[in-house]
Amino acid sequence: MASKSEEALTSTVVFRLGTLGTLATARMTEALEPHELKPKHVGLLSILDAGTAASQLEIAQLMGIAPSFVVALADHLAQLGAIDRVRDPADRRRQVLTLTDRGRTLFATCTTIANDLDTEFVAELTAQERSGLRSVLRKLAAARGMPALE
Amino acid sequence: MASKSEEALTSTVVFRLGTLGTLATARMTEALEPHELKPKHVGLLSILDAGTAASQLEIAQLMGIAPSFVVALADHLAQLGAIDRVRDPADRRRQVLTLTDRGRTLFATCTTIANDLDTEFVAELTAQERSGLRSVLRKLAAARGMPALE
DNA sequence: TATTGTTATACTCTATAACTATA
DNA sequence: TATAGTTATAGAGTATAACAATA
Numbered sequence A, B: 001m002a003s004k005s006e007e008a009l010t011s012t013v014v015f016r017l018g019t020l021g022t023l024a025t026a027r028m029t030e031a032l033e034p035h036e037l038k039p040k041h042v043g044l045l046s047i048l049d050a051g052t053a054a055s056q057l058e059i060a061q062l063m064g065i066a067p068s069f070v071v072a073l074a075d076h077l078a079q080l081g082a083i084d085r086v087r088d089p090a091d092r093r094r095q096v097l098t099l100t101d102r103g104r105t106l107f108a109t110c111t112t113i114a115n116d117l118d119t120e121f122v123a124e125l126t127a128q129e130r131s132g133l134r135s136v137l138r139k140l141a142a143a144r145g146m147p148a149l150e
Numbered sequence C: 001t002a003t004t005g006t007t008a009t010a011c012t013c014t015a016t017a018a019c020t021a022t023a
Numbered sequence D: 001t002a003t004a005g006t007t008a009t010a011g012a013g014t015a016t017a018a019c020a021a022t023a
Helices: A013-035 A039-050 A056-063 A067-079 A101-121 A127-143 B013-035 B039-050 B056-063 B067-079 B101-121 B127-143
Strands: A083-088 A091-099 B083-088 B091-099
Touching (some): A013 A039, A013 A101, A013 B013, A013 B101, A013 B127, A039 A056, A039 A067, A039 A091, A039 A101, A039 B013, A056 A067, A067 A083, A091 A101, A101 B013, A127 B013, A127 B127, B013 B039, B013 B101, B039 B056, B039 B067, B039 B091, B039 B101, B056 B091, B091 B101
Antiparallel strands (some): B083 B091
């Protein structure tokens, strides 16, 4: 019989992604606070920036969250002046969300924040390990229908 | 001036770890449900298994959670018969938590569950990418004082 | 007086269900 | 009657604060 080697629990990818992900999100949450944003707002902004989805329902599906939660996220972003909500003329039930100039600026700020956090977060990795990690994470994200982007 | 290239927001490690981590935790949560465990219970079990900490306060610090939350997690694990709580004779304020046989069995089950999830989660990666990913994640975890273990 | 654990309480995040408007 | 979005409500997860026991 083939010896199927088992990883230690803490060495599994799902466990490590879980714990490191919690940490990463906590760091993001802190760093975003001055801008009155939470990580999920950034996720929504990134979808609008990528143009992957525009209606609230599509966004909910892409983000894996409830449509009612998208309402709350969009309410907040609209209040910050980061997005516009326009009824789709072809189907007036749909709200089409688009980034405003302010939203694009805010998104750029978030990008800088994330890059700054990254610098510290991956500090102990070699340049090779870093780019390898990014490419593997991109592959995993893409395999799960997450906007892979660049 | 040096041209500091910026990653797209969604390509940063902190962002990807956040989103993939949420997904990984959701999978773990589902898979653990039949065993009446949540991911945090597993985190606590893994610390006891590793012997990194035993008192509730040490555990709280290691896991980055509130001591009162450790109480709730330990209550549940004790109720399942997975751990023993013994007052430290040297300092009767401290509760020393130890795995029972039942706890070790349960932990082994969790290890299998995590490995099974991993198989699917990293399915689209090459063997090289997988081991590279595990080693890099271990490095990141170790740099943050998380029990790196094996 | 300081520390460990516990209890009581409250807050954040997010989902479900009921509802409105449009199709 | 079905669908997009909204509102009202509720639950899970977790922290803070007050407290008890021991040091």
